[in-house]
Amino acid sequence: MIQDARVLQDEFIPKEVEHRDQEMNTLAGALDPVTRNEPAETVFLFGPSGSGKTCLARFALDRLREAVIDLNHQYVNCWQDYTRFRALYRILEAIGPTTDIHRQSTPTDALLERLHNYDGPEFVVILDEVDQLHDDDLLYDLYRTAGISMILIANREEELFAQLDNRLVSRLHASRRIRFEKYELDELVAILEDRVRWGLAEDALTRDQLACIADAAAGDARVAIGILRSAARQAEEADVEEIDFDTLHDAIPEGKREVQQKNIKQLTPHQRELYEIVRKHEAISPGELYDHYRERVEDPKTDRTVRNHLSKLAHYNLLEKTGDGRGRTYKLPA
DNA sequence: ATTCCACGGGAAAGCATGGACC
DNA sequence: GGTCCATGCTTTCCCGTGGAAT
Numbered sequence: 001m002i003q004d005a006r007v008l009q010d011e012f013i014p015k016e017v018e019h020r021d022q023e024m025n026t027l028a029g030a031l032d033p034v035t036r037n038e039p040a041e042t043v044f045l046f047g048p049s050g051s052g053k054t055c056l057a058r059f060a061l062d063r064l065r066e067a068v069i070d071l072n073h074q075y076v077n078c079w080q081d082y083t084r085f086r087a088l089y090r091i092l093e094a095i096g097p098t099t100d101i102h103r104q105s106t107p108t109d110a111l112l113e114r115l116h117n118y119d120g121p122e123f124v125v126i127l128d129e130v131d132q133l134h135d136d137d138l139l140y141d142l143y144r145t146a147g148i149s150m151i152l153i154a155n156r157e158e159e160l161f162a163q164l165d166n167r168l169v170s171r172l173h174a175s176r177r178i179r180f181e182k183y184e185l186d187e188l189v190a191i192l193e194d195r196v197r198w199g200l201a202e203d204a205l206t207r208d209q210l211a212c213i214a215d216a217a218a219g220d221a222r223v224a225i226g227i228l229r230s231a232a233r234q235a236e237e238a239d240v241e242e243i244d245f246d247t248l249h250d251a252i253p254e255g256k257r258e259v260q261q262k263n264i265k266q267l268t269p270h271q272r273e274l275y276e277i278v279r280k281h282e283a284i285s286p287g288e289l290y291d292h293y294r295e296r297v298e299d300p301k302t303d304r305t306v307r308n309h310l311s312k313l314a315h316y317n318l319l320e321k322t323g324d325g326r327g328r329t330y331k332l333p334a
Numbered sequence: 335a336t337t338c339c340a341c342g343g344g345a346a347a348g349c350a351t352g353g354a355c356c
Numbered sequence: 357g358g359t360c361c362a363t364g365c366t367t368t369c370c371c372g373t374g375g376a377a378t
Contacts, residue, residue: 085363102353102363103363103365104351104362105352105353105361105362105363106363107362285340286339286340301366302368303340304367304370305367307341308342311341311342326339326340326377327375328341
């Protein structure tokens with residue numbers, strides 16, 4: 001069934017990107033100065049999740065590397081590396097060994113100094129989920145570093161600029177902005193067809209089945225590929241060459257759930273406990289939640305810390321806050 | 335009006351850890 | 357080895373704000 005599992009991974013970058021010609025042209029245009037050894041324009045990619053932002057950014061960077069011999073690059077997911085220190089660390093990894101830098105005991109200023117001393121070839125940094133950065137000093141740092149170009153990725157344009165410092169907003173005002181729309185149904189089907197062609201046995205799925213997946217994914221390519229992956233895995237385990245309707249039916253919720261399960265694994269025991277408590281309730285009030293938590297956990301943290309955890313869980317889309325103030329309840333997202 | 339929760343920003347304390355020095 | 361210091365990250369403490377209930 002599965003010929004090449006890499007094709008079904010989230011990180012896979014296809015040889016061609018479909019239905020994003022306009023966006024690709026703009027992005028390539030912004031990056032073009034790099035081919036003349038000049039810094040690229042700063043580019044923003046905005047759009048909903050699964051609309052191809054990250055994929056296109058990496059794709060464009062790959063293309064650029066084919067044309068430019070000397071080019072440094074790094075991809076930073078700000079969701080994971082959300083402090084100034086960690087993001088800087090990630091960036092420095094691309095320009096040299098970092099074994100002498102330690103999470104504790106090396107000051108952020110030392111990282112910054114090393115970055116400013118950089119005098120290698122043009123350096124393109126992709127900052128994904130840039131709105132997850134806890135403070136925007138990092139953007140300022142990079143902006144002021146000669147030889148570094150930025151591709152910045154976020155969901156919502158207005159929200160991002162609302163949270164940025166005013167100085168930064170005015171400096172970034174002139175940068176290029178590319179807006180992505182959700183994929184249409186037939187576009188998703190085309191994307192899935194490619195993945196099937198490259199990664200699965202021939203005719204593993206019918207066109208109708210792909211359309212069914214695309215429909216369930218509601219314009220989100222990541223979800224669509226997740227469902228496909230899940231279906232292929234089940235077929236592989238059952239050792240069959242075709243995916244039947246039942247398998248597909250099961251794969252839809254599972255594919256959707258996969259992203260969440262990934263996030264749950266990263267939680268601390270306390271955070272997971274909170275998640276479990278919310279999961280067991282239809283909807284739970286904050287006070288009730290704190291009570292349950294204190295009962296179930298050996299060494300309960302303070303309410304304030306619990307609130308921090310809850311914010312984090314909400315950030316990961318693992319739970320949902322509804323209402324405000326007194327009427328606030330927590331529940332699992334729909 | 336007043337009280338009651340809940341929220342979340344910010345300061346400070348606590349924690350874990352590598353490096354310098356003895 | 358042992359001690360102390362510096363640092364980033366987490367947790368706690370303090371507190372102002374604001375809506376809901378009384």
